[in-house]
Amino acid sequence: MTDQNPDFGMQDFVPASAAHEQLLDLFEGAEFKVLGEYCTWSDAYFVLHDESATWGIPGSPQLRAVHVSRDLRERTYQADAAELPLYAMAESWLISRGCPVGAIPTPAVRKGADDATRALEARVREAGSRFALLTSYTDDQRAEPETAVVLRARDPQDPPEFRVLLESYDRWTGTHTLSEGGFATREAAAEWWGAWMEEEAPPLVPPASPARGPVFSSLPVAPPAPAVTWSPGR
Structure with a gap:
């Protein structure tokens, strides 16, 4: 800062x-x-x-x-x-x-803590607009602040349709990690999102073929959505 x-x-x-x-x-x-x-x-x-x-x-x-x-x-x-x-x-x-x-x-x-984080950030930084940004939530009230981001593929032939990025900040080192998870359905992504809001989310499982993504569009970010309102039916 x-x-x-x-x-x-x-x-x-x-x-x-x-x-x-x-x-x-x-x-x-x-x-x-x-x-x-x-x-x-x-x-x-x-x-x-x-x-x-x-x-x-x-x-x-x-x-x-x-x-x-x-x-x-x-x-x-x-x-x-x-x-x-x-x-x-x-x-x-x-x-x-x-x-x-x-x-x-x-x-x-804003330094990444490891090579995996830096590589994932490079893909986010340099790629195009395959994904639309659905929502995000920055929780800086946790012991270790985190930001979760939900993305959706614009091309239905570009699986997985939903992806989550999770940034976790380490107050002791002043660095952060960034991880990625892939979800085939909105329901699966929403289930993980709800668990994360309750601080009970399982580790993210990276997509099988991450080389081309994730990437987000320049559309405005949706308002931050808690678990009770970001539901599969929306």
């Missing part, structure tokens, strides 16, 4: 519309801290941590990916942003908007 607030470099630029200015205004509060950034003359890419999220809606994503593009000739700018639950997902969202792979350094507070 840093104490640095974002500097979007908008001096001498005007917004292309009021909506772009209003969006950046949201991130100028003291609660938004820079985790990673990469800037060129025409574009700025940020991963921000919302320190206020832990006191907001339970389970809400705590990361914000922000892209600002500048028109150097017209001296205008446009801004776009997304709420995302995992750092690698925020990086992937920015990569899809032109940020070079590897351009944003991983901060010390």
Whole structure:
């Protein structure tokens, strides 16, 4: 974590519309801290941590990916942003908007604990949009904070249809692990989700052929859903 607030470099630029200015205004509060950034003359890419999220809606994503593009000739700018639950997902969202792979350094507070975690994060970071993000829940009230993410395959011929990513943070080492599980049905994924919400989830079983995934789309994340509301019938 840093104490640095974002500097979007908008001096001498005007917004292309009021909506772009209003969006950046949201991130100028003291609660938004820079985790990673990469800037060129025409574009700025940020991963921000919302320190206020832990006191907001339970389970809400705590990361914000922000892209600002500048028109150097017209001296205008446009801004776009997304709420995302995992750092690698925020990086992937920015990569899809032109940020070079590897351009944003991983901060010390987001270091993977092992090779398996780093390899899985690399696949999330660098791949396309085979999966849609259904929901996520960040639980930082546990002894070891965790974030669970549910994904669904866009192509029914791309099994397993549902996947779960689970990030677990180790307060002692300041590192985290990321694991992946595959579920053939919504019911199976929802059963695991419910058990995880009760802190009784079994270990995730990785998909048989993980080389092509998991990957998530840039669709907005669904609101965080507790076990009683994320049901197979929804």
